[in-house]
Amino acid sequence: MRHTKWLSAIGVPSLVLATVLSGCGNDNGKEETQSGKTEIVLSGWGGNPTEKKLLNEVLSDFEKEHPHIDVKLNTISDQYMDVLKTRLIGGTAADVFYLDAFEAPALIETGAVEPLNKYVTKEFDLADFEKPMLDAFKEGEKLYGLPKDYSTLALFYNKKMFKEAGIKEPPKTWEEMEAVAKKLTDQKKQVYGLGMLPQIERMYYMAESQDGQVITDGRATFADDKVVDAIQPVVDMHIKDKTAATPSEVGAGQSAGEMFGRGNAAMVMEGNWNIPFLEDTFPELDYGTAELPTVNGKKGTMSFAVGYAMNAESEHKKESWELIEYLTGKEGMKKWTSKGFALPTRKSVATELGFDQDELRGPLVSGAEYATVWQDGPTLPIVMNNFNNQFLSAYLGDRPLKEALKDAERQANREIKVTE
């Protein structure tokens, strides 16, 4: 008697368990796609809703042309790289995924990314790509990704503020910009000449403009005087001239675009993404763009490239390549970049779409030629994190730049050592 009760007591929980398990079992698991279609999964970060819609259109075009393939878009809108890495470990990562050039070297090192050389055909025309963007996804001769789009940084300026201050045209040199910023600043109204994100990704080209190296042989070397001197003007504008500020100082969080849109900054150095953002959020704003001011007479800017990469463990490599081939091919890229959310990495598409003639995008396109690609080996993410952390304390005037960067350099190198 007792025993039956015992059993029933154990039976209840296990029954519940079993029900749950079987109940959910039906609900998930990758359904074999009907009618012999192959399903491949594509992962990227969110982007704004219009951009997402555009991507969906491009994907359905692809499906029409490739009726045997079903593409499933799987967006990872936050902590993209962390989630991607976790899914690569778990074997649940997408077949094709976005890969930021800056993160590429470290991920390529692990062997999780499929080399694409063997898939690329003559007709695909690799030579059509902007070389620096293509090189960003190469390791030696091996190609691990194809750049889908890019953006450089340009100087966005508020036309109304410039007019009111009697300034006729955007500054061409750093010194001119400093002078102009003084005229534009009105601290009482929380208006600054320049809105600046105190981050190395925005000024890498400046840091290396005096032949200093931020990273040498995988080790941080940015406390070098050549680097410190080169970026000192950025700090001075904030603490000496008080003509520059960060977005968070005027309540715009981490978005220089928002700071600019709200009229808290007369100038910001932003990329192509800022154009649709301003259009959506601040449609009334009257602004222009120009190439970034020269530093020591030299033109410079950053370029940020994003590519498509293939999961080395994908079970549908052939189909995955067909997708990459389409998305980075002339037709797919043209459609993707046609609305101007991003700039095409193929020269032929750029010419056809005529962004170099575009009033707002022209300066961004011109920058491509001399831009520094935001990438510097597998240790860059660590170097970036440590630099940004300590640079901020110098930017806020808590300590001299040299001292802060020395600390940051030591910390970065210790952290790199930890990873070895």
Place this chain on the structure above:
Amino acid sequence: MKMLSKKDRREAGQGYLFLLPALLVLGVFVIAPILYAVFLSFHKVELIGGATYEFRGLDNFMKVTFDDRAIIALKNTAIYVAIVVPTQTFLALVLAASLNAGLKGQKFFRIVYFLPTLTSSAVLTLIFMWMYNQNGLINYVLKFLNLPTYNWIGDPDVALIAIMIMNIWATAPFFMVIYLAALQDIPDSHYEAAELDGAGPIQKFWHITVPNLRPVTSFVVIMGLIGTFQLFDQSYIFSGGSGGPNNSTLTVVLLIYQYAFKTLGTMGYATAIAFMLAIIILVATLLQRKFSKEESLY
């Protein structure tokens, strides 16, 4: 050792059966992972692109000694624990005692106070980021009161304080409810006797309420220690995962997360730090128990 009698044996069997589901789940999803983590902590591990393990002995544990950021993280976490745990415990106690005074409308206050605890930390952090904004509500109030305003999220000197304020606000009510439950068990006769001796409300609070609640306080402090040592969500969302500005919101668990997920190849090191944190929490808990001298709960 005495042989177990038949009755004892049956009871033991029942005990194990009652514990079986719990032990199964904890065994597979907690204990086994911990053992696996122990293994990881002695290796250099790269799990992406075909897992590779390389035995490194105590290397991972030694690395902490020259990792500046680990020391900063530990310091931040210690400051955070030292301020938040006493403050939230005391606040919870005062609120519970006030609520328990038999005033009208206490049900209403109880529901209101509990709101923050019901809200997810992700939502709360978003709401607070919105209020901590340079032009946000909090600075507006400070300005109105002629107090200095701060760039709460961007200034390394105050970013951690901003998180402390938010967390005390969010967790004190949770512990308040625990106190409230315990308060109802203090016999009224204790208070009546004290009243006859001429004790005022404040004396009653210190001489009757506080001592009677000691076992619960012990529980609240331990839960508080465990919770605060594991601070993660808030500093993650505030700093976008970096622990900035200027490492001011870098906590030990955030550092563990960074080494486990952001940096490649440091999974073993991350688990080594995690174990050291577990030991610190254990020691802190044991110390607390020693000091409180209260054993009735355990």
Place this chain on the structure above:
Amino acid sequence: MKKRTAGRKALYVILVVYAIITVIPFLWALSSSFKTLGEIVSGSINFIPKEFTLDNYKQIFTREPLFGRWLFNSLFIATVGTLLNLLFNSMAGYALARLSFPGKKSIFLMILAVLMIPFQVTLIPNFLILKELGWLNSYQGMIIPGAVNATFIFMMRQFFINFPKEVEEAAAIDGLGRFGTFFRIVLPLAKPALAAQTIFVFMAFWNDFMRPLIILSDQDMFTLPLGLNSFKGQFISFWNYIMAASMVFTLPIIVLYAFFNRYFVKGIKFTGDK
């Protein structure tokens, strides 16, 4: 007598001030959720929207067609997970409180120790185990690893330790076995403790962010926190949408709390039940 009323007034002041401190962030979020983007961006401080709009709520539901699905996933996972927790934690707590068997003390200490391990330690190994079981991106992968909670085993043990023995002895005389006693007598009398557990465990499942982020990879499988996060990613500067979504997200928990509130304080007892 006078002294008494003065004391009461002081108490009321404490209660009211703290109530205001508690409510303001929610009111501010609520008010922001009814404002237009223009008003949000202008940075003006007013609790009553100049231009009251419900558009933000409409937008989050129309712009995010999966919202309903996420709501269902969250509810399903949290409900099943909570039921399992109630059962398993109570059983374990009961065994630790009432039954004697060899190894009890070490099992109890082990459960206490489990509380102290930061979950980040076990996150990756856990993930690998789920991978081996083929439970990634599934409901069971979300539910089963969280089906037992050391904190509440601990809480239930405290509850049962103070539970009057006489009741069980009476049940035993009536011929009920251990399990019969537990399920028919003890559990029903433990309602207050179970109510408290229901809220806490449900909240933990409902609010969990880190685990679903790692385990769930299909958008169809997402829970609300992941949805909210993806929403935040898409509408970075749109605080009006973010606040509206936050409010929608918080509502179900408040309803649940209002429902169980009556048992609530009674349930969290550590020093006996009357």
